Amino acid sequence: MQSLQDxxxxxxxxxxxxxxxxxxxxxxxxxxxxxxxLNEEHQIEIIGVKREEPFYFVQYCINQEEKTQRFPIELIEVMLDQINAEPEKYLNYD
Structure with a gap:
């Protein structure tokens, strides 16, 4: 099982x-x-996501308690940046 943060x-x-x-x-x-x-292993419900330099903030509810986790934008957007840099490697196949 991965950690909640991961x-x-x-x-x-x-x-x-x-x-x-x-x-x-x-x-x-x-x-x-x-x-x-997230739902089955960690029993959390995502409430919302906000992008506010230099972080993304994820609000979630666990055990009827609201919590927030933050992640640096540059780490979260690495995959999207790679896809945008080389779109021919990331074609959509149905």
């Missing part, structure tokens, strides 16, 4: 990709996988 990091990274590439079915499938991990 799972949130992975989910947010792929969510950013999904938001930029809504037609990317692989990214969407991966996002759903991490959402299921």
């Amino acid at each position: 799972t949130l990091y992975n989910w947010l990274t792929i969510k950013v990709v999904c938001d930029a590439r809504p037609e990317d079915s692989s990214a969407n499938d991966t996002r759903v996988l991490f959402e299921n991990l």
Whole structure:
């Protein structure tokens, strides 16, 4: 089992990709996988995500308590930056 922080990091990274590439079915499938991990293994519900330099803030609820985790924008957007730099390597196959 991944730590909550690692799972949130992975989910947010792929969510950013999904938001930029809504037609990317692989990214969407991966996002759903991490959402299921967050719900089933960590029993959390995502409340919201905010991008405010230099961080992304993820608000979530665990055990009826609201919490916030922050992640540096540059780390979260690495995958999207790679995809944008070499889009031919990241084609969408249905």
